[in-house]
Amino acid sequence: MEEEDFVESKIGEVIPGTSLFDRGDRLFAGFAAGSDKEPSHVVIPRLWEDYFPSGEEIIDYLPSVFRFGKTTPDELIIERRDNEYKLFRQIEELHILHRVQKGFDSVDEFMQVANSVSNRRKSRSGRSLEIHLEHLFRQFGLEEFSTQCRTEGNKRPDFIFPSCADYHDPAFPDQNLRMLAVKTTCKDRWRQVLNEANRVGSIHLFTLQEGVSPHQFAEMKDANVKLVVPKPLHAKYPDTVREKLMTLNDFIVETKDIRRHT
Template sequence: MIMSVFHNWLSGIAGGNYFVYIKRLSANDTGATGGHQVGLYIPSGIVEKLFPSINHTREQNPSVYLTAHVSSHDCPDSEARAIYYNNRFFDGTRNEKRITRWGRGSPLQNPENTGALTILAFRLDEEGKDCSAVDIWVCASPDEEDVIETVIGEVIPGTLISGAAGQILGGLTLQHAPVNHKYAIPEDWQQRFPSGNEIIQYAAGHYVKKSDDPDEQLIDRRRVEYDIFLLVEELHVLDIIRKGFGSVDEFIALANSVSNRRKSRAGKSLELHLENLFIEHGLRHFATQAVTEGNKKPDFLFPSAEAYHDVEFPVENLRMLAVKTTCKDRWRQILNEADKIPQVHLFTLQEGVSHTQYREMQEAGVRLVVPSPLHKKYPEAVRAELMTLGAFIAELTGLYADLP
C-alpha cells in the first residue's frame, strides 16, 4: 500500500511544475550530532532560485514563508521560512540563505532518519515568483530508496541532486554534480563505456598524492573516480539527449541504460577502491565474494575462504567486512553472512547515525568502519567507538603477519 502511494506521489511530482532537491539526511541535518543547526541544509543558490524576492540587501534578513507538507509521514503542515541572513551588509558577518521552521514533529528533524533518502519537491510559480509550497518525502525503507535510485542512480552521502522534476525523475538528468572536464579520457572510451575497474585504474593516475592515510585516500579516490564516471557518462549521453527522441520507447531505452550503468557502478565502486587500498597497504590476505553458509557471499572475508571453512583455523582470527555506502536499515542485511564470526565489520560512507541506530548495531555485533574525515559527522558519544579504515587495515595486517 505504501509503495503504491509512493509511486503515485512520484508520478504526480514528475508530471507537475516542480523543482526537486534530493539528498541523504546527515546527522547535522536531523540534529543527531546534538548541534544547534537550524535544520536541513539547502544550498544558497537553490534558495535564491526558488525565492527571488529575498535575494537582495535592501533590508536586513529578508524572508518569505511557504507551506511545508510531508506526504511520507503523518504530521501537520508547517509554515517554513526562507530567509537570507545578510548581516554582513549591515552589522555582522553572516551571509547565507536557508529554509527554517520545518515544524514540530517533522521527519526532517528526527535523528532516527539520519541517512534517509529525502526528496523535497518545490512547486514552482508559473510567473517565476516565490515558491509557495514544498511537498516532502522522507524514505522509510530500503525499498522506497531503491525506487528512487533505480531511476536516478546511487545518491551518495554528502551529494546533492537538484533540478526540474521531470528531468530528474525521468532518469536522464546529468546534473548529479558539476562535470569536471579537466581529464583527458582515453580515446577508445568515446566508442564504448569502460568498466568500473577500468575507470578506477585510469583514475589512479589523477589521485592527490599528498597523503598516505588510507582514510583520506579513499575519500579522494572516490571523488576523482566519480568525476571521471560523470564525464564519460556525459560523453555517451548528452548528444543523444540534445538530439531528442523519435519515440517514447527510445527515451525509455536510454533512461534504462543510464540507470543500469549507474547501479552497476554504485554496487562495485566502493569495493574495488577498498580492494586496491588493502593491497597497497600490505593487507593481502582476503577473499572477495567467498561463499559461506547457505551460499551467502560477504563482500570481504579475512584471511581467506579456505581459512573460514577450516575447522582447525582459530575462529577468533576470522574477520568479515561488509560494504554499504549507506547503513541505515541496510545494516541488518549483513547479520547472517558469516555465522562463524560473532562480530562483523561494516564499512560505510553514511554521514552519521542516531544514538539508537548505533546501539542497535552494537548489540547485534556490528562494528562500524568509517573514514576518519567523516567521524565528526557522528554523535560525539559514539565517535571514539568508530573504527577508521587505517586502524582496520593495521589490525589485520598484524593479525595475519605470519601467514604465508
C-alpha cells in the same frame, strides 16, 4: 529503507554528502546532475570513445590522470571516490550528452536511453567502493583477503580475511577470521549483513554514511556490528557515537596484526 531502495532503483547511487536536482521526470529517469560533482576534463583513452569502460578500468586509470594528495587510507578512499565519479561523469557525457541534446522522437525512445543510463549508474555503484577498498588494502599492506566468498546458504560477503579457504577450513581459528561488509549508506540495510558469515562473531561494516543516531548505533552494537567509517566523516556523527567508530586505518592495522599472530 523502502524509500531509499525506490529512489536508488530509479536514479542509481545516492552519494552521501551530495545532492541531486532537476525536474521530476528527468530526476527519476536518471538524467539529474549532481550540484557539486562536475565531470572531469582529463585525457582519456581513445578506445573509450567506442565503448563504455568497466568500473575496474576506470579505477585502474585514475593514477594516470589524477595526483592523489592524501596519504592515509581514510582520506584516500574519499579522494579516490570523488575523482572516480568525476571521471565516470566525463565518460558518461561523452557517450550520452549528444544523444540527450539531439532530443527524442517518442517516450519509448526516451525511456530506453534513460534506463540505460540508470542501469549503468547502478552497476557502477554496486562495485565501485569495493574496488577502491581492494586497492587501498594492498597499498597499505593488507594483501590477504577474498571477495565474494561463498559462505553458508550461498551468501556472499564483500570481504573475508584472510581468505575464503581459511574460512572453510575447520582447523582455522574462528577468532582469526574477519568479515567486512561494504555499504555506501547503511540506514536499515546494515541488518542484511548479519548472517553472511556464521563463523565470524563480530562483523565489520564499512560505510560512507554521514552519521547514524545513537539509537541505531546501539542496535548495531547489540548485533555485534562494528562500524568502520573514514576518519574525515567522524565529525558527522554524534559525540556519543564518534568515539566508538573505527577508522579504515584502524581496521587495516588490526586485521594485519591478527594475521601476524596466527
